[in-house]
Amino acid sequence: MAFGVIKNVRKVFEPAELGAGALEPVVALADASFEFGEGDLVALLGPSGCGKTTLLRIAGGLIAKTAGSVTIGGREITTPTGDYGFVFQSPSLMPWRNVLDNVLFPMEILGRNDVAARRHAHELLELVGLEGFLSARPHQLSGGMQQRVALCRALIHRPRLLLMDEPFGALDELTRLEMNDLLLRIRHETKASVLFVTHSISEAIYLADKVIVFSKRPGRVAREIPVTIPYPRSQKVRFTPAFTAPERIASEALGVIAPSSEETVAP
Amino acid sequence: MSARFVSQVLYPLAGVVVIVAVWMLACWLANIPTVVLPSPDKVVRSLVQRRDLLIGESWVTFKETLYGFVLALLVGLPLAVAVANSRPLNLMFYPLLIALQSVPKVALAPMILVWLGTGMESKLAIVWLVAFFPIIVDTAAGLRATPRELVELARSLNASPLQLFLKVQLPAALPFVVTGAKVAITLAVIGAVIGEFVGSSEGLGFLLLSATSQLDTPLAFAALFALSVLGIFVYALVGLGERMMSPWLPPALERH
Numbered sequence: 001m002a003f004g005v006i007k008n009v010r011k012v013f014e015p016a017e018l019g020a021g022a023l024e025p026v027v028a029l030a031d032a033s034f035e036f037g038e039g040d041l042v043a044l045l046g047p048s049g050c051g052k053t054t055l056l057r058i059a060g061g062l063i064a065k066t067a068g069s070v071t072i073g074g075r076e077i078t079t080p081t082g083d084y085g086f087v088f089q090s091p092s093l094m095p096w097r098n099v100l101d102n103v104l105f106p107m108e109i110l111g112r113n114d115v116a117a118r119r120h121a122h123e124l125l126e127l128v129g130l131e132g133f134l135s136a137r138p139h140q141l142s143g144g145m146q147q148r149v150a151l152c153r154a155l156i157h158r159p160r161l162l163l164m165d166e167p168f169g170a171l172d173e174l175t176r177l178e179m180n181d182l183l184l185r186i187r188h189e190t191k192a193s194v195l196f197v198t199h200s201i202s203e204a205i206y207l208a209d210k211v212i213v214f215s216k217r218p219g220r221v222a223r224e225i226p227v228t229i230p231y232p233r234s235q236k237v238r239f240t241p242a243f244t245a246p247e248r249i250a251s252e253a254l255g256v257i258a259p260s261s262e263e264t265v266a267p
Numbered sequence: 268m269s270a271r272f273v274s275q276v277l278y279p280l281a282g283v284v285v286i287v288a289v290w291m292l293a294c295w296l297a298n299i300p301t302v303v304l305p306s307p308d309k310v311v312r313s314l315v316q317r318r319d320l321l322i323g324e325s326w327v328t329f330k331e332t333l334y335g336f337v338l339a340l341l342v343g344l345p346l347a348v349a350v351a352n353s354r355p356l357n358l359m360f361y362p363l364l365i366a367l368q369s370v371p372k373v374a375l376a377p378m379i380l381v382w383l384g385t386g387m388e389s390k391l392a393i394v395w396l397v398a399f400f401p402i403i404v405d406t407a408a409g410l411r412a413t414p415r416e417l418v419e420l421a422r423s424l425n426a427s428p429l430q431l432f433l434k435v436q437l438p439a440a441l442p443f444v445v446t447g448a449k450v451a452i453t454l455a456v457i458g459a460v461i462g463e464f465v466g467s468s469e470g471l472g473f474l475l476l477s478a479t480s481q482l483d484t485p486l487a488f489a490a491l492f493a494l495s496v497l498g499i500f501v502y503a504l505v506g507l508g509e510r511m512m513s514p515w516l517p518p519a520l521e522r523h
Contacts, residue, residue: 082424090414090416109426
């Protein structure tokens with residue numbers, strides 16, 4: 001059986017949940033179903049407002065779903081399990097903690113902030129090339145460096161699943177490519193499964209084993225695209241047919257380009 | 268001489284010298300009676316001659332200010348936490364707080380005096396009343412402004428409400444608390460003086476009143492001077508507390 005099973009998940013935000021001024025319920029996610037195996041990197045790709053972030057929060061147990069079921073590692077998710085790492089679009093570091101203490105925050109909450117945890121934090125920070133910044137404050141780091149710290153924080157408690165919500169969306173293109181390679185390396189070392197929300201087609205293809213394309217709001221799964229490029233991948237694969245073919249399919253599914261028949265696709 | 272010394276010490280000092288010189292000249296040239304406007308040298312003489320009296324009365328006002336301020340912190344902080352975390356409590360008490368704030372405290376002072384007498388208690392009550400509003404409002408705003416991601420991060424790790432509060436919300440709100448406290452401490456001095464004006468037998472406010480009624484204007488000015496020194500001193504105390512509690516504040520935020 002698959003490691004993660006998302007089945008007919010639906011989310012309707014009631015006016016009370018949306019806060020002041022909202023009168024109508026909003027269907028954020030109409031119907032989402034897909035499965036993924038242990039260690040898979042799945043990209044959730046779609047236009048803004050299609051409910052992919054909502055699905056990520058549901059998978060993390062942070063918000064309740066209206067209907068459907070989410071099972072991860074054989075466990076039905078209704079509340080946070082503490083067994084996954086979250087990376088947000090903004091680094092969301094704590095300005096009052098230095099780099100090392102930011103990374104160790106989850107271990108403090110879990111009550112496992114011991115010598116082994118500190119050693120692991122050092123290893124992770126070395127892995128992302130920040131071993132020289134242990135006692136720096138977040139505001140002294142660049143955006144890319146901050147996001148690396150956030151990555152380490154998400155990994156410190158050795159979660160089986162990483163939930164990433166457009167983590168590199170705010171970075172410049174070159175930093176973003178660098179971070180993509182870093183993520184693939186980390187994923188190779190930790191063997192963690194990853195759900196990766198993005199609105200970048202090429203980022204989704206480059207990273208993922210499988211791309212789930214969402215339609216516009218109310219979101220539903222429009223297409224499931226397997227990516228067969230073998231790992232380890234390098235930026236060169238972007239120019240191979242194994243990359244451009246799924247890129248084209250995703251673009252079509254998103255309505256970026258008109259659907260085309262096989263004949264017109266030049267090799 | 269460093270540039271910092273010039274800009275932080277020399278220039279402000281020069282400003283004071285200019286003002287004092289103009290003041291002095293005005294007194295001499297226009298021949299203003301001392302009762303109306305004492306010349307600076309008379310004020311200084313009064314400051315020196317009556318220093319024991321001034322220090323004694325300053326001490327009284329300082330205690331009223333500080334105790335009232337601490338009381339405002341002790342009541343304001345938990346109340347802010349309650350209001351920020353509970354929607355019903357917020358709906359119940361926030362309008363009341365605003366209403367209370369819009370009542371001029373000077374107008375309440377005589378009533379408080381009737382209730383609590385002319386001793387320390389009435390001063391504490393008035394100081395508390397003026398100081399606790401900025402503390403509660405800023406703290407509640409700070410607690411609500413905690414980045415949603417940090418709250419979700421803590422929740423994703425099954426943090427207890429206490430952990431969430433102590434490790435995320437409170438440190439995130441601390442810069443706001445300090446801002447509120449800075450406003451509160453300056454108001455606290457005013458509150459203490461109002462209390463002393465309305466009914467008291469000690470403190471700088473009382474000294475100010477009695478000196479003017481005895482036409483001892485130099486002493487009144489000396490009392491005013493002591494009052495501003497006191498105000499700067501308590502403000503600096505809060506600033507010191509800020510630096511001790513939140514060393515993480517980036518330089519841009521440090522200068523309020």
